[in-house]
Amino acid sequence: MxxxxxxxxxxxxxxxxxxxxxxxxxxxxxxxxxxxxxxxxxxxxxxxxxxxxxxxxDQAAVEAKKKAALEEEVARVKKEYEEKQRKKKEKEAAEKKSDKEKDKHTDKDSKANDEKTEAEKTEAEKSGKPTESKSPEPEEExxxxxxxxxxxxxxxxxxxxxxxxxxxxxxxxxxxxxxxxxxxxx
Incomplete structure (x- = not known):
């Protein structure tokens, strides 16, 4: 009963x-x-x-959820780091290329190239930063x-x-x- x-x-x-x-x-x-x-x-x-x-x-479910969130965070950080490293290499390659072009062109042309590379850098920085803001998931009751x-x-x-x-x-x-x-x- x-x-x-x-x-x-x-x-x-x-x-x-x-x-x-x-x-x-x-x-x-x-x-x-x-x-x-x-x-x-x-x-x-x-x-x-x-x-x-x-x-x-349920402690097991809570632990599994925390572990999954941690793994997701690690994967996201790795992806961001790899993206930054790739952009850094591209930036260095672009600087080397612009240095070679500076030697070939006159002072007028070099000023124009500097302005172009600066504009490209600012565009890359703007597009490279993640603008998405994750809203925290509401805690399950x-x-x-x-x-x-x-x-x-x-x-x-x-x-x-x-x-x-x-x-x-x-x-x-x-x-x-x-x-x-x-x-x-x-």
């Missing part, structure tokens, strides 16, 4: 919203046991309350919860009382439940 103190947070459609068990406001969040024996509607704000429930955090002892006991009592009431209704429908009228003389 008892069910585990392990609830999964799920969302339902707006049309299926019911009152919260705690504050009686309409809510679309549901806490449900894995075996579907017990469920109840609760406001998302109550899930943040440490006096009501505590999140069950925990999906697994464990109720505090008092609330869990309340859920068990509520379920037990509902079961007892159901049994009593079934007994009342049975015609043999009530005693029969005496048929003999008093």
């Amino acid at each position: 008892a069910f585990p103190n392990h609830y999964t947070h799920r969302k339902v459609a707006e049309t299926s919203a019911r009152t919260c068990e705690i504050c009686f406001k309409p809510s679309t969040s549901v806490l449900i046991t894995p075996d579907n024996k017990d469920f109840f509607y609760v406001c998302p704000g109550h899930l943040q309350d440490r006096q009501f429930c505590t999140p069950i955090i 925990p999906r697994e919860f464990e109720l505090k002892r008092m609330f869990y006991q309340e859920r068990i009592n509520k379920k037990r009382n509902a079961e007892i009431a159901k049994r009593n209704r079934e007994r009342m429908r049975d015609p043999n439940f009530f005693p029969s009228v005496p048929k003999g003389p008093p």
Whole structure:
């Protein structure tokens, strides 16, 4: 009859919203046991309350997520470094080329080339810098919860009382439940 103190947070459609068990406001969040024996509607704000429930955090999943994020960051930094090295080599090659051209041309031509190379450098710097700004991913809310002892006991009592009431209704429908009228003389 008892069910585990392990609830999964799920969302339902707006049309299926019911009152919260705690504050009686309409809510679309549901806490449900894995075996579907017990469920109840609760406001998302109550899930943040440490006096009501505590999140069950899967440490392996958290570690895997951190590791994947770290690997992604390392790959991005390597790519940026390789890009900078490539641009640096191109810049050095362009400077060597411009130095050779300076020797060949007169002073007027060299001034024009300097202006062109400076313009090319500024364009390369502008295009080389990543302008994309990553917005930090919102932290995922925990999906697994464990109720505090008092609330869990309340859920068990509520379920037990509902079961007892159901049994009593079934007994009342049975015609043999009530005693029969005496048929003999008093």
